[in-house]
Every structure is written in C-alpha cells, then in structure tokens.
Amino acid sequence: MMDRRFGLGLIGLAVASAYLYGSSFIVPTPFGDPAGAAGLPRILGWLLVVVSLLIIAQAGFSQFRFRRQVAKPGADADGPSVFDTSPGKAWLRGMGVVALAVAFIVLFPQLGYPVAAALLILGTSLFFGMPLTWRVPVVAVAGAFVMWLTFGVLFRVRLPMGVLEPFVG
Amino acid sequence: MIDALALSLELVTTTPLPVIAVIGLVWGIFGGALPGISPVIAMALLLPFTYSMMPLHGIVLLVATYIGAEYGGSIPAILIRTPGTNAAAATMIDGYEMTRRGKASEALGIAMTSSFIGALAGLALVVLLTQPLSQLALAFRPTSYFALGILGLSVIATVSGPSLTKGAFAAIIGLMIATVGSDPVTGVGRFTFGNADLFGGVPLLLVMVGLFALSELMEQASMKEVVRPEGKSVRIKLPSLAMHRRLALPNFIGVAIGTFTGVMPGAGGTVASFMAYNEAKRFSRHKDEFGKGSPEGVAAPESANNTDASVGLIPLLSFGIPASNSTAILLGGFLIHGLQPGPVLFSRDPSLLYGLFTGMLVACLALPLVAYVTLGLSLFLVNRPKPYLFAFILVLVLSGAYSINNSPFDLGLLVAAGVLGFAMRYFRVPMLPILLGLVLGYMIESNYRRSLMLSRGDHWVFVQDPISLTFLALAALFLTSALVSRFRKSLARKT
Numbered sequence: 001m002m003d004r005r006f007g008l009g010l011i012g013l014a015v016a017s018a019y020l021y022g023s024s025f026i027v028p029t030p031f032g033d034p035a036g037a038a039g040l041p042r043i044l045g046w047l048l049v050v051v052s053l054l055i056i057a058q059a060g061f062s063q064f065r066f067r068r069q070v071a072k073p074g075a076d077a078d079g080p081s082v083f084d085t086s087p088g089k090a091w092l093r094g095m096g097v098v099a100l101a102v103a104f105i106v107l108f109p110q111l112g113y114p115v116a117a118a119l120l121i122l123g124t125s126l127f128f129g130m131p132l133t134w135r136v137p138v139v140a141v142a143g144a145f146v147m148w149l150t151f152g153v154l155f156r157v158r159l160p161m162g163v164l165e166p167f168v169g
Numbered sequence: 170m171i172d173a174l175a176l177s178l179e180l181v182t183t184t185p186l187p188v189i190a191v192i193g194l195v196w197g198i199f200g201g202a203l204p205g206i207s208p209v210i211a212m213a214l215l216l217p218f219t220y221s222m223m224p225l226h227g228i229v230l231l232v233a234t235y236i237g238a239e240y241g242g243s244i245p246a247i248l249i250r251t252p253g254t255n256a257a258a259a260t261m262i263d264g265y266e267m268t269r270r271g272k273a274s275e276a277l278g279i280a281m282t283s284s285f286i287g288a289l290a291g292l293a294l295v296v297l298l299t300q301p302l303s304q305l306a307l308a309f310r311p312t313s314y315f316a317l318g319i320l321g322l323s324v325i326a327t328v329s330g331p332s333l334t335k336g337a338f339a340a341i342i343g344l345m346i347a348t349v350g351s352d353p354v355t356g357v358g359r360f361t362f363g364n365a366d367l368f369g370g371v372p373l374l375l376v377m378v379g380l381f382a383l384s385e386l387m388e389q390a391s392m393k394e395v396v397r398p399e400g401k402s403v404r405i406k407l408p409s410l411a412m413h414r415r416l417a418l419p420n421f422i423g424v425a426i427g428t429f430t431g432v433m434p435g436a437g438g439t440v441a442s443f444m445a446y447n448e449a450k451r452f453s454r455h456k457d458e459f460g461k462g463s464p465e466g467v468a469a470p471e472s473a474n475n476t477d478a479s480v481g482l483i484p485l486l487s488f489g490i491p492a493s494n495s496t497a498i499l500l501g502g503f504l505i506h507g508l509q510p511g512p513v514l515f516s517r518d519p520s521l522l523y524g525l526f527t528g529m530l531v532a533c534l535a536l537p538l539v540a541y542v543t544l545g546l547s548l549f550l551v552n553r554p555k556p557y558l559f560a561f562i563l564v565l566v567l568s569g570a571y572s573i574n575n576s577p578f579d580l581g582l583l584v585a586a587g588v589l590g591f592a593m594r595y596f597r598v599p600m601l602p603i604l605l606g607l608v609l610g611y612m613i614e615s616n617y618r619r620s621l622m623l624s625r626g627d628h629w630v631f632v633q634d635p636i637s638l639t640f641l642a643l644a645a646l647f648l649t650s651a652l653v654s655r656f657r658k659s660l661a662r663k664t
C-alpha cells in the first residue's frame with residue numbers, strides 16, 4: 001500500500017498550482033507598496049510547492065526504508081489511527097456526514113427549519129447506528145422543536161418555516 | 170487597583186456576567202464530560218452564539234467553558250474509565266481504581282477540589298502577569314508586530330507532532346486562507362472569484378467550527394459505536410481535612426507543573442497531567458498506592474491540567490499569540506468582535522481585561538457548586554446513546570453557523586472547512602498550525618508591508634528595531650532548538 005504522505009504531497013502540489021494561478025489574477029495597483037497585493041500569495045504558493053515536494057521525498061525515503069526493513073505497509077511514521085483499518089470505508093462514512101449536512105442545506109429553505117432539523121436528527125441518528133424504533137422519530141421531532149425554540153424564539157434568528165408557514169402565520 | 174476592584178464588583182452586581190460565567194461553566198462541564206467532545210469542540214460550538222453577544226460576555230462565556238471542560242473531563246474518566254478530555258487520561262489511572270473500590274464519590278470530590286485549586290492558582294498568575302507583559306508591547310511598531318507574528322508562527326515547531334513538514338504544510342494552508350478577501354493595504358480583491366460573500370475574507374469562526382466540530386463528527390462516523398454502561402448514582406464527597414493535608418503536596422506539584430507547561434507552547438494539559446502524576450508519585454509517601462486508587466494520583470493531574478488551562482491565557486492576552494487549540498478558539502472569540510488581544514486593547518479598554526478576570530474568578534468560585542449540582546445531569550448525558558448526541562451536535566453546528574448572517578453560503582463554507590479538517594485528520598496534519606496561519610496571517614502581512622512602506626523597501630528595518638530583532642532571534646532560537654531536539658530523538662531511535 002502507498003504511503004499516505006504521497007497523497008498529501010500531491011494534493012499540496014495541486015493546491016499550490018491552483019493558488020499560484022489564482023494569484024496571477026490579482027490586480028496590481030499604482031499606489032501599492034514594494035511587496036504588492038500579490039507578494040505574499042506568490043511566496044506562499046512557492047513555499048507550498050517546496051513543502052509538498054519535501055513531504056513526497058520523505059514518503060519516498062520511508063517507503064524505501066520500509067521495503068528494506070519489511071515494515072508494516074501503508075502506515076506512515078506517525079503510528080496507527082482509525083483510518084488505517086479501512087481508509088476507504090472511513091472516507092465513505094465521513095462523507096456520509098457531509099451528505100447529511102448538504103441535504104439539510106438544500107432542503108431547509110423549502111421544507112422549513114423545523115422539518116429539516118427533525119429530518120436531520122432522524123437521519124443522523126440512524127446513520128450513526130441507532131436502531132429504528134418509535135423513539136427515534138419522537139426524539140427527532142422534540143429535538144427539532146427545542147432547536148427551533150432556541151434559535152428562532154430565544155435568539156430571534158429568522159428561520160424559514162417552509163411547509164409549516166400556514167400553521168404559524 | 171481600587172478602580173479595578175470597584176469595576177469588578179460593579180460587573181458582578183449590575184450585569185449578567187456571573188450568569189454568563191455559570192452558563193459557560195455548565196456547558197463546559199457537560200462538554201468535557203461527554204467523551205469525544207473536547208474542550209475545543211465545546212468552545213467551538215459556542216462561537217456562533219457569542220457573535221451576537223457583547224464582546225465581554227462572549228469571551229467570558231468561552232473562558233468559563235474552557236474552565237468547566239477541564240474539570241468535566243475527569244467525570245467519565247473516574248466513573249466509566251473513559252477520559253472526557255485527553256488531559257483527564259492521567260486522572261483515569263487512579264480515579265477509576267478508586268471507583269472500583271467503591272470510592273467514586275471521594276474520587277470525584279478530590280478531582281473537583283484539585284481542579285478548583287488549579288484553576289484559582291492559574292487565574293492568580295494570569296492576573297499578576299498579563300498586564301505587566303502587555304505593557305511591554307506598548308512600544309511596538311509595525312516591525313515589532315510583524316516579528317511577533319513570526320514568533321507566533323514559530324510555535325508550529327513544537328505543536329506539529331512527529332512531522333514538522335506537516336506542521337509547515339498546515340501553517341501555509343492557514344496563511345493561504347487568510348489571504349482570501351480584500352488586500353489589507355491596497356484593498357484589492359484576492360481569490361474572491363467575484364463573489365461578494367468572500368470579499369470580507371473567510372470567516373474565522375466558520376473555519377474553526379468546521380475544522381474542529383464537523384470534522385470530529387466525520388471521524389466519529391468512521392468508528393464503531395461504543396456501548397456505555399449505565400452509571401451508578403454517585404455524589405461528590407469533599408475530602409476531609411486530613412485528606413486535604415495529604416493532597417497539599419500533589420496539588421502544589423500540579424500547580425507548579427501546570428504553570429510551566431501553560432506558558433510553553435505545545436506542551437498542553439495532557440503533558441502537564443502525566444508529568445504531575447509522575448512527580449507526585451516520586452515525592453509521595455504512599456508510592457505503592459499509585460495505580461491502585463491513590464487520591465494523590467487523582468489530585469496531581471487535575472490541579473496540573475486546570476492550572477495549565479488558565480496559565481495558557483497569558484501569552485494570548487499579553488501578545489495575542491495562542492499556544493493551544495483552545496486558546497486559538499478563544500482568540501477567534503476576540504477577533505469576531507473586532508478585538509485583537511494584546512497591549513493596545515487593554516490600554517484602550519481596561520474594563521474588558523478586568524471584566525474577563527472577574528468572569529474567570531466567578532467561574533472558578535462557582536466550579537464546586539456547579540460541579541455538585543450538575544453531576545446527575547452529566548451522568549445522564551454521558552449515558553445517552555452516541556447517535557443522538559452526534560445528531561444534536563450536527564444540528565447545533567449548522568444552525569449556529571446559519572444564525573450569524575442568515576446565509577446558506579456560510580453553511581457551504583462550514584462544510585468545506587469540515588472536509589478540510591477531516592482530510593487533515595486522515596493525513597495526520599496537525600490542526601493548530603492552520604489556525605496559527607489563519608489568525609496571524611493578517612498581522613504578519615499588513616505589518617510587513619507597512620514596515621516596508623515606511624522604510625521605502627529597506628529590509629534592514631526589521632533588524633534595526635530592537636524589539637523586532639529580539640522576536641526574530643527568539644523565533645530562530647525556537648525553531649533551531651526544536652529541530653535539534655527532533656534530530657537528537659531520531660538519532661536516539663536509530664541507536
């Protein structure tokens with residue numbers, strides 16, 4: 001298995017390239033200072049290139065050493081973590097949380113905050129392994145109501161009511 | 170001094186400050202008690218709420234949360250052998266053994282008393298040292314602030330964990346995020362892609378909540394559910410006078426070590442706790458009891474991590490440099506109100522400093538009572554199924570972020586910061602350097618460019634200013650010693 005630092009280094013190079021490209025669009029101003037608005041971004045972009053190459057070199061060196069010492073494949077020098085057992089599954093589960101958050105962001109202007117919050121509590125509870133019993137929807141509805149009271153009533157945040165709009169005026 | 174006392178008394182009697190301090194304390198105790206919710210996350214979850222509050226109230230809320238969470242971590246460590254915070258891992262060794270021997274109430278009482286002693290001793294040091302140190306900085310010029318920012322960034326040498334390159338990687342990413350928005354000198358837009366929402370920069374608050382709270386949920390989703398045993402009904406039993414005498418030395422050791430680690434960037438409460446545990450064992454007359462339910466083994470780590478938490482505020486309040494994740498969140502609390510901790514803030518508005526000290530004192534004094542009253546609810550929360558806990562945190566994070574500007578765009582930024590945080594966890598890139606880059610980026614860039622404008626492009630200006638020269642030399646010394654230490658360690662591993 002490839003050392004995780006290769007991936008980090010490659011991502012770093014991609015980010016640095018995009019950042020340097022973006023910095024070329026910074027408009028120079030005639031009243032600027034010696035460094036200019038693009039000065040620091042350019043330095044940072046190139047620094048990231050150097051550090052990313054260093055990380056890739058470190059990963060390559062470790063891989064070479066591991067091969068010689070027949071060490072544990074795939075792990076880097078920092079010791080085991082939750083991602084070592086099944087990294088693909090870990091990413092998939094992690095992105096599940098993102099999917100739930102994105103679904104909430106997309107749905108709550110249409111459905112309204114209380115309904116979207118109840119669905120989010122329900123979905124997240126099930127996603128994290130809660131067995132579906134009558135309690136889960138009850139907790140979701142009660143929890144959404146408490147959240148709406150906290151943010152909408154106590155803190156007076158303007159929350160869309162969506163499908164509940166006719167009932168609350 | 171008399172003015173300060175009068176102001177403190179006025180704040181306690183005529184403003185909601187004590188109530189806010191107690192609310193923060195309660196939230197902190199619950200956050201610390203819930204395994205997986207570190208003090209940082211408990212504070213990050215509160216950040217959006219502080220946005221609409223008065224600056225002093227918001228900052229006191231965060232500091233009180235910080236104090237409460239350091240104690241709260243000991244509750245599950247003692248009762249169910251699961252430290253609520255990393256720093257409570259040392260408390261768990263003897264705390265849980267005491268529970269096994271039917272002395273859970275005594276262990277909780279010792280943890281609470283030692284936390285109280287540690288927090289109070291730390292507060293005394295903060296009060297004594299912050300203002301004199303911040304007065305030093307009144308002589309600062311743009312060159313000095315630039316060098317101070319560089320000194321702050323040099324902290325990454327000690328907070329980067331095993332890999333300095335990953336620390337540097339994270340700091341650069343943080344600095345890059347800080348460049349998004351209008352340029353601090355010319356006002357030119359940078360990396361905004363024509364989006365008006367980005368012109369004011371990426372809100373620090375959203376990045377912090379995303380990096381810590383959302384990415385924690387994402388990581389928790391990758392783990393298996395841990396079934397928790399039902400907690401028995403316990404109460405806090407305060408130590409007797411004889412026990413207080415026995416605990417005097419370990420408490421003193423804890424305070425001394427917590428003071429040392431508190432001002433040392435990167436050391437943190439966990440290191441303080443374990444060092445205090447070891448030293449308390451070394452000087453104890455009951456060495457054989459350690460590991461089998463020693464009261465001293467509970468007292469020393471608790472006083473150490475609470476002192477460390479309070480003393481860690483000194484570099485933040487004096488110079489605006491955070492030395493830990495928790496103090497970085499606290500710095501965020503200052504910045505979202507447009508306040509930069511340091512000498513200028515406290516010379517302009519000393520009431521904020523006194524108010525903060527007063528709030529901390531109220532939180533420290535209220536700790537024993539609040540800990541006693543909230544124990545039952547803490548146990549109830551600790552025993553709730555984790556899926557419900559995570560579901561409520563996710564709703565809280567998203568609702569809190571939305572409440573700032575009523576902007577779905579903010580929610581998108583929050584999710585992006587969460588994905589970044591999760592990726593950093595996956596690649597084991599440390600979090601603090603990215604925050605250091607983010608909060609120090611503006612200070613470094615704006616003061617560097619102002620200095621060059623004043624000197625007409627002459628870089629010697631940074632060496633000609635004695636304060637700047639001292640800071641740059643300290644930063645170089647800091648980096649060099651960290652590199653030498655790493656090199657020695659790697660040599661020792663090879664031999």
